[in-house]
Amino acid sequence: MIAQPPPPSKRWITRPFPDSVSQRSAITSLQQSLNISPFLAALLVQRGVSTYEEAKAFFRPEISHLHDPFAMKDMDRAIMRLQMAMLPERQEKILIYGDYDVDGTTSVALVYSFLKNYHAEIDYYIPDRYKEGYGISTEGIAWAAANGFSLIIALDCGIKSIDRVAEANELGIDFIICDHHRPGDTLPDAAAVLDPKRDDCTYPYKELSGCGVGFKLLQAFCLYKEIDLELLYPHLDLVAVSIASDIVPLTGENRILAYYGLKYLNTAPRTGLKALIKIAGFSRELDITNVVFGLGPRINAAGRIQHAKDAVRLLLANSEEEADEFAMAINKHNNSRREFDTSITEQALAMIRQNETMINAKTTVLYDASWHKGVIGIVASRCIEHFHRPTIILTQSHDKAAGSARSVPGFDVYEAIEECADLLEQFGGHTFAAGMTMPVHNIDAFRQKFEEVVSRKIKDEQLTPLVDIDLPMNFSDITDKLARILKQMGPFGPHNMQPVFMTDDVYLASEPIIMKEKHLKIAVKQGKSGHVLTAVGFGMAHYVDQLRSNKPFSICYQIEQNFFNGNVSLQLMLKDIKCSA
Template sequence: MPKKKWTVLPPPDKEALEQLSLELNTVKNPYFLQLLLSRGIKNFNEAKAFMLPEMQSIHDPFLMKDMDKAVARLGQALENGEKILIYGDYDVDGTTSVALVYGYLLEVLGADCDYYIPDRYTEGYGVSQAGVEFAKDNGYSLIISLDCGIKAHERVAWCNQQGIDFIVCDHHLPDDELPEAIAVLDPKRKDCQYPFKELTGCGVGFKLLQAFIEANFLEPEPLWDKIDLLACSIAADMVPITGENRIFTYFGLEKLGKNALPGIAYLLQTAGKTAPIQVTDIVFSISPVINAAGRMDHAHGAVKLLLAADMLEASQLAEAVLKQNQSRKEVEKEIVQQALEIFHKDSFLPTAFSTVLFHPSWHKGVVGIVASKIQEHYYRPTIILTESNGQLVGSARSVKGFDIHAALESCADLLIQFGGHTHAAGLHLHPENLAAFISRFDELVKKGLSENPPPAELLIDLEIPLSALNLAFHDKLLIRLSPFGPGNMIPLFLSKQLFQTAPPTILKEAHLKLFVQDRPENPTMEVIAFNLRADFYEGLMDAYLNQKPISLVYHVEVNEFRGNRKLQLRALDMA
């Protein structure tokens, strides 16, 4: 039995398929054309824009509400030699934002500036009182917040009283009322007409610098030279890789492969990653290390690494964050195991519609990762909480079809603060409100999912015979759909009536390797199935011994070893 529900996209209209084939002329592969159509690409111009992004296609930054005010105030500060404080969050989006904006202002414009990252444990998320007092005590007259600030009403008001101006660069959902800052740059503002709403915090900072460059007739190359930072923020924050984000990621990955900034280049080198760099390389080899600095100690270490001038400095700075990442892995593994044990011992959770777990000793820095893993395990809205400074603090992760940010809004009277997106959020509450919160949140989930929690679903692009897959299909066609990520996921294929040509092999206790073919005369294909041994080993062995066919849902990838390249299937589910 498959672990998840399989949903195959309906085949495209035959006329649309024929028309696209005519327009592209040299591309006749029906499976590739079907992949294009499923992504809304119907003609030559759309295909060209999708597969060959151009820098000049990004939007006019002055379409963003308050951009003119932000550029004017930044220009005034630079002209008058004012001290500027760049304030950023402690995650990847925040630290890359700071490295981008601070680095550009200092290196290119010679600004009198510094940066401030709040301590996750003593200050928490967002603009802190300690942060704005630091600005006052050190004579800063302008603060630019990045990846935070959209809900910093009290802190911005305090700054106004102290004569400190504030520019907010954020991408989170705002309240009905905005902070009374000089400028509030956020494409999600209700009154903002900016065409693309899914920028990261680093993306908003990039647009501010783009606007300043255009307004002052400066060369854009020094900004584009930092686009690998922006690509890292997009991959790490899991925003849709569509529209402008696709352009930024496309060129950011290109730069990562050719001439990455030293700090990122060192992390890629340490992980053994070489060009072409993929979004998954950022997600699994760069983001966890950068995040670990803020999770396990202080994010200043990550910013310093991102600002490293050369590989020698990068190697020295990376040593600490790499150790922090190893510590993070160990702590995360222990907490996930504890969370699963608490779930199974609880009398309420097995029949609940949501999962809310709390332990006072859990490490605050990894509750978001743990929430994601527990959500994946049970596939329902999940909140993981720990205790910090007398409050319960934690992270929330949702499932398809449930707006977890809206649910937290409905619990606002029980919370100290919260913020985030539709699928992920953070929250603080008083310990005495926990029981009432768990009850109300579960009712909201029950109602929001119509009392029928959706099964974990695999959205399959198309059913395809194994004989249609080869290295040319991957290298000349499939790769042209990249970069992959939310909004343009790596294609997922289904193949049926496959027979194993050898018994399944267990790898490192939890994984499987298979060899399959659809016809005796066709080549055998290697299949890797991570973390699926417990679910499928016995069934696969029975299918092999009795020559029963199996079905696979998988991604296509290339396995390269000692210069030899071969196609490999990465199975996500099977039956």
């Protein structure tokens, strides 16, 4: 086991207090119309909520505010092709094809489970992560042709599959592509290409998940066929899981979809998700964080360790007995994934720490042919926790080097990889996460070029972990009412993160407690105030000696409700501590 040094120090950035004339007017108006404190009103104005109507839409999203799906480029063509396939005289076989991660498997489960109610000739296909790789595969098209499918609906993939779609066309198979990744310069020659990130698409919201795009297809299908949308909405539990797990912004349409999806997830989840919630050990209401860390990794583990079809089978399970069986199998996969994750992360960190050039670099690019391909993306994220910089972890796959990239806030790793495209065979992804393959002999050249590109583009401050602080806070202002209102500002996620507050002049109120040798639990008070709060800092045990100096310190934190033995109390979840010099 590698000795773990303290994590790197963090930059605290406090957002500007809304102080213009119009912002102060908005704070006063919100304070009066919502009967809230000026502090909470300022927090809302910081997030672009300035009027009573905006606050109403923020706290109580309306499903009727979803955009018209036909505003998406090619949606009319997609529905016409789907309707043609379903004509009684044609009865074409439709294949629902999705990627092997959470977004892809939830997309397949969503579209398949809904459309099978209206069309009998339908099946689904998930590519094998290791044999076929990401996206549309030649094997998948061959399977579709051999089994008589003439229409493929591709979900969470396909936007760059120009050659594969051309292969399908030659075999008489049409594609409807539902993707949310960035397109290349040329689009596939498909019957319809649904992707709000298309340059020529004027759809008003660009940040849907892949499952979200699939939902818009079904929404359009319902409108065209005059099917009651209330029959579609219960499927939003899957959309919420995809939004949380794919780390897309929790703004606009995603916020509405996640808000209602969480309601279904907490009150009437599909049988498979209910089994997964039970085996993950959740007994209270789920939020986005629970999904990200409890459900998402288990669904992902199916494709990482075995085959992602197991995840779809779970999500489509009808009986509780069947669902429990699949959930247990997936949970075992997740336990195996954790073992691989821990072992490979230790190896990767050791490789960096034993190489002075790597320690001082602005990027991390590591390769080991024996590493498990299913966890390299997780390992990249783990490395960033210790060395805060764009990171790519590579392993061998089919005589090639296959890699997963992760980035740091504010830096577009996809663009940096794009500048190294001459050394790659294929790549794709987002601003903060991407995948790629390259010849093994190109790894050293790629490492050098990627380091050069990132060094030229990245700002020094982006190489230091960042804590975004919303507002300064006095302990005397932390009340149960404040905690309840803060909770209603969810669902939280990118672009609507859970508020973080900062307090100075903090002292220990009692002896600190070390939990499991690495976590910190402290009772704190501000100044000479008698108002004592409990604070917990995961991975912060290294601060204990400094805190015992009896000097004042500063903390930044989130306010949460702690449930224990039937009691509810307020608790501060520490993000960082700054001790006096």
